[in-house]
Amino acid sequence: xxxxxxxxxxxxxxxxxxxxxxxxxxxxxxxxxxxxxxxxxxxxxxxxxxxxxxxxxxxxxxxxxxxxxxxxxxxxxxxxxxxxxxxxxxxxxxxxxxxxxxxxxxxxxxxxxxxxxxxxxxxxxxxxxxxxxxxxxxxxxxxxxxxxxxxxxxxxxxxxxxxxxxxxxxxxxxxxxxxxxxxxxxxxxxxxxxxxxxxxxxxxxxxxxxxxxxxxxxxxxxxxxxxxxxxxxxxxxxxxxxxxxxxxxxxxxxxxxxxxxxxxxxxxxxxxxxxxxxxxxxxxxxxxxxxxxxxxxxxxxxxxxxxxxxxxxxxxxxxxxxxxxxxxxxxxxxxxxxxxxxxxxxxxxxxxxxxxxxxxxxxxxxxxxxxxxxxxxxxxxxxxxxxxxxxxxxxxxxxxxxxxxxxxxxxxxxxxxxxxxxxxxxxxxxxxxxxxxxxxxxxxxxxxx
Numbered sequence: 001x002x003x004x005x006x007x008x009x010x011x012x013x014x015x016x017x018x019x020x021x022x023x024x025x026x027x028x029x030x031x032x033x034x035x036x037x038x039x040x041x042x043x044x045x046x047x048x049x050x051x052x053x054x055x056x057x058x059x060x061x062x063x064x065x066x067x068x069x070x071x072x073x074x075x076x077x078x079x080x081x082x083x084x085x086x087x088x089x090x091x092x093x094x095x096x097x098x099x100x101x102x103x104x105x106x107x108x109x110x111x112x113x114x115x116x117x118x119x120x121x122x123x124x125x126x127x128x129x130x131x132x133x134x135x136x137x138x139x140x141x142x143x144x145x146x147x148x149x150x151x152x153x154x155x156x157x158x159x160x161x162x163x164x165x166x167x168x169x170x171x172x173x174x175x176x177x178x179x180x181x182x183x184x185x186x187x188x189x190x191x192x193x194x195x196x197x198x199x200x201x202x203x204x205x206x207x208x209x210x211x212x213x214x215x216x217x218x219x220x221x222x223x224x225x226x227x228x229x230x231x232x233x234x235x236x237x238x239x240x241x242x243x244x245x246x247x248x249x250x251x252x253x254x255x256x257x258x259x260x261x262x263x264x265x266x267x268x269x270x271x272x273x274x275x276x277x278x279x280x281x282x283x284x285x286x287x288x289x290x291x292x293x294x295x296x297x298x299x300x301x302x303x304x305x306x307x308x309x310x311x312x313x314x315x316x317x318x319x320x321x322x323x324x325x326x327x328x329x330x331x332x333x334x335x336x337x338x339x340x341x342x343x344x345x346x347x348x349x350x351x352x353x354x355x356x357x358x359x360x361x362x363x364x365x366x367x368x369x370x371x372x373x374x375x376x377x378x379x380x381x382x383x384x385x386x387x388x389x390x391x392x393x394x395x396x397x398x399x400x401x402x403x404x405x406x407x408x409x410x411x412x413x414x415x416x417x418x419x420x421x422x423x424x425x426x427x428x429x430x431x432x433x434x435x436x437x438x439x440x441x442x443x444x445x446x447x448x449x
Contacts, residue, residue, distance in 0.1 A: 168190065369381045392418070
């Protein structure tokens with residue numbers, strides 16, 4: 001790929017039809033020299049935090065969007081060129097412009113990982129007309145009346161960070177936490193490695209701030225709903241009010257699974273991976289889906305068809321500081337137990353660090369929600385959109401249990417399954433749940449599947 005040396009970089013669609021993103025943190029400042037594919041900025045979409053590489057080589061002439069600002073896809077966010085180069089001249093007045101985002105702008109390198117976007121009709125803003133031009137309608141958004149200012153002038157007026165400003169050292173997740181809590185990172189004493197601001201530093205600063213706020217009499221705070229939380233809210237509403245949910249549950253003796261987990265931890269193959277009851281439950285689901293494949297399907301409303309999937313992209317619901325995300329292990333049914341353990345560990349650790357990529361969140365076919373890690377016994381989970389069922393794992397706790405003619409202490413847990421009752425009937429749902437429960441109660445029964 002040839003080196004491109006000048007241009008304005010427009011925010012790309014890094015997912016599937018995303019329309020906007022928030023600037024989390026700039027990795028460069030005005031005056032820095034960058035090469036093609038150097039990471040220049042971290043953005044947060046409705047799905048994940050993504051690092052964007054530079055499509056140009058040259059000097060950073062201007063940052064066109066400030067940290068914390070939400071910008072639309074296609075908006076210029078940075079200008080890179082030769083040091084001392086003048087800003088581009090304002091574009092001449094003209095009519096609506098058809099922009100094909102499948103083709104990168106002239107001089108911009110094509111970067112791996114940016115999905116195609118549909119052609120859209122956009123009108124350039126112009127300055128000087130007394131009467132606004134007629135709005136351009138673009139389903140499902142109606143464009144505002146045109147106000148006549150050159151696009152370049154408008155962008156240049158956006159706030160950008162002072163090139164000489166001192167910027168606190170912190171990971172993207174810590175920066176996000178600081179913004180959510182209203183903490184100024186530059187005023188936080190840094191105690192992390194290498195002089196970085198840690199999560200504990202931010203929480204401590206937030207505690208001091210909360211104390212002073214309470215003293216001033218404030219009793220309410222407001223937080224904007226955006227990013228992952230906004231996406232989660234929309235997805236849950238859509239699922240809850242489009243798919244008729246039915247939930248069934250069973251309480252089981254999971255002692256045999258707890259003992260199996262202890263044995264697996266002693267084996268050499270699992271020495272470097274995390275082994276937990278979640279691993280056994282995940283394996284149980286993969287095996288049980290062989291008997292009831294309808295649970296691993298999706299309802300196609302437009303086509304009035306049920307799409308049964310012959311693969312399992314196993315989703316694990318993960319609570320993160322940014323909100324609930326459900327990354328999935330692709331083709332989990334084709335993995336060995338050791339491979340599945342590694343995949344689950346990578347998936348959960350990446351989610352906790354806020355580094356889950358959009359591709360890892362797409363295409364799930366069945367989900368597990370492990371609320372037992374919070375000490376909760378059970379629940380009625382909402383199905384992940386595009387799927388037909390979700391299994392909820394409750395906490396494993398020692399409880400009295402009848403074994404034969406005696407009451408003895410056993411490791412007991414509750415499993416609950418929510419399923420789409422449009423096409424998964426009660427017999428199918430309970431058969432699947434019974435199969436999962438049987439394997440967790442007696443892992444040896446896995447040989448029957």
